[in-house]
Amino acid sequence: MAESGEAPRTVILTVDDDPGVSRAVARDLRRRYGGSHRVVRAETASAALEALQEMKLRGDLVAVIVADYRMPQMNGIEFLERAMDVFPGARRVLLTAYADTGAAIDAINLVDLDHYLLKPWDPPEEKLYPVVDDLLDSWLASDHRPVPETKVVGHRWSAHSSEVREFLARNQVPYRWYPSDEPEGQRLLAAAGEDGLRLPLVITPDGRVLVEPDARELAGRVGLATAPSAEFYDLIVVGGGPAGLGAAVYGASEGLRTVLVERTATGGQAGQSSRIENYLGFPDGVSGAQLTDRARRQAARFGAEMLTAREVVGLEVNGPSRAVRFADGSAIAAHTVILATGVTYRQLDAPGVAGLTGRGVFYGAALTEAAGCAGKDVYVVGGANSAGQAAVHLAKGARSVTILVRADDLTRSMSHYLVQQIAELPSVTVRARTEVARAHGSDHLERLTLRDTVTGATEEVDAQWLFVFIGAAPLTGWLEGVVVRDERGFVVAGPDLAPGGEPPKGWPLDRVPYHLETSVPGVFVAGDARSESAKRVASAVGEGAMAVMLVHRYLERL
Structure with a gap:
């Protein structure tokens, strides 16, 4: 392994088992970046991993890793997958011949590949440097500093x-x-x-x-932003799920002073999904965490401000200003607001469940609990996609997974591809027309009483893990009396407010509401919180982007 001189702490690592190619790519990288980065060259994947471990111990920063696909013992994809464990924030590039582009495309999902480069890359001014420039900019815009655990x-x-x-x-x-x-x-x-x-x-x-x-x-x-940097913005996005992140990306990228407010963590329910397989552009699927991380980094790169662990409890209209009030009594204001609060799972109404929540009973995927299910019997309540995705994920380690649904089967509310996957998993059982009648346990869940919804017959089973995915309750109670909601609490918008083409009662403007505009001008809704929405990740992202377009239209008429 050869290195450029003393150089700064930030590293660009390149690994290729062909000495000639290895020297060539290191030479071209040093020519452009040698003054600001240390270029490290390795000729085997194992040597490169050793170098990464040494740099980790020294506290060096690795910005970009360039790996050749065809290497003995360990190919480039396998190497990058292991390199992710050492420097997860480093941008990853695969060097490949034209014949191997299929493998490179597969690696985009497998190792979250940032780019692949075809060999040869001459001239580097056109084919190499623009790619590395963009990756370095992306890395610099992220929180790339090593953070002790x-x-x-x-x-x-x-x-x-x-x-x-x-x-x-x-x-x-x-x-x-x-x-x-x-x-x-x-x-x-x-x-x-x-x-x-x-x-x-x-x-x-x-x-x-x-x-x-x-x-x-x-x-x-732990370094998450909780306080706003300003008192007034062009756009406040309430909620950090797919719709909110989509709105933040498009709002900030189009020059709006944008702040996103999230009460827990960005990603929403989609962010907890172990695998989303029907999202456009990801033929091998993508985890909710990966999709969320990419969207969050993208929004931050465009300048969107993101506040975490801030609960919004009120919406106020003050002339042309719209303000959101936090639980601590403080507030921020903006010209416009996009409501992207999403939904939450409904609580399972069975004796014993409430007292065992967080102690064997979990709502949603509970990412941190999956490892503890290895070799155990797991129960999943729910018949929609989120329940199916969780069951498939848990089946990788659990001894058995039992899906409990009140319907006759899964086809009523679950996507066809998931129904097929579940049918092919021998460790997954679907119990139709079954509900949880009671949960038992002292300090944690120990048993469940299951009831047949047709006959009423009950059965008691041993269980330490129960994951619940039932229904969708909108997080809109704080909007009571401010915007129009339907009988289930979802926000009514656009044509649904003016079915006859006339402005709704109390509407103050001489036009009908825009498509995603609520009963308050300048306040829009996107994603699952909207009445009659599609409840899919792709449609939520699309509505977030569309809402920003309508925000611009609204601002032009102020």
Whole structure:
């Protein structure tokens, strides 16, 4: 392995088993970037991995990794997959011959590949440098600094411990989990001067100790933005799911001063999905976390401001200004607002469930809990896509997965491709016309009573894990009395407000509402929170983009 001189800490790594190609790509990279980056060259994947480990220990920053596809022992895709574990933020490029472009395209999903380059790349001024320039800009715009892991000490069956882990995971904050009854967890508790009666305990990378933190305190201490930088914006987006992220990307990219406010973590329900396989442009599927991360980075790159762990509790109209009020009493205002609050899963109304929530009963995918299900019997309640995706994901490690649905089968509400996948998994069973009648357990879920919805017959089964995906309740209660909602709480907009082509009662303008505009001019709705929406990721993203177009139309007439 050869390196350029002393150079800065930021590294561009290139690996190719052909010495001639290896020298050529390193030479071209040094010619352009040698003054600002250290170019490291390796001729085997194993040597490159060793170099990455050494740089990790030294605290170096790796911005771009360029790997050849055809290498012995370990090909470029396998190498990049392992390199992701060491430097997940580094931008990844695959060097490939024309005959291997299919493999390169597959790698886009497999290792979240940023780009692939065909060999030869002459002239580099046209084929190499523009690509690397864009990747370096993207890397610089991200939070690329190495962040020491946050430590979380908690009890395995503590609902609050589960909430903290889920919050960190969904916000992609690196952390390590230490059970409070194991030696290392006990050592950390002792070092913090705690006896373990108050859990979870969080130790931030700078050594600060948080005991039983709420989401906002935790967010502020692990580097997530919680306070707005201004009092007035062009656009406030409420909600960070696909619709909200789509609106933030298009709003900020088109020059609007945009702030996105999210009460928990960006991504919404889609962000918790283990695999979305019917989203356009991802033939092999994409995880909700990957899609969310890309969208969040994209929005940030365009200048959108994102606030986490801020709950919006009110919407106010003050002349041409629209303000959103937070739970702590503070507020921010803007010319326009896009409501992208999405939906939440309905609570399972069965005795015993509420007291065991977070202690074996989980709503949604509960990303941090999947590993604990290995070799266990798992139950999933729900018959829509989110339940199906979770069942397929859990089946990879669980001994068995049982899907409980009240309907006759899954075809009523689940996409055909998922129904087919589930039918081919021997460890997954579908129990139709079945519901949870009761949950049993002391400190965690131990058993379930299941009931046949036709005959009323009951059966008790052993269970430690229950994941619930039932219904969709809109998060719009805070809009009561401000915007028109339907009987289920979804926001009514556009033509549904003016079915006869006439402005709705109380509408103050001489035009009918725009397509996604609510009963308050300048306030729009996008995604699952809208009445009669499609409840799909692609349509939510599209509505977020369309809402921004209508925001521009509204602003032009102010």
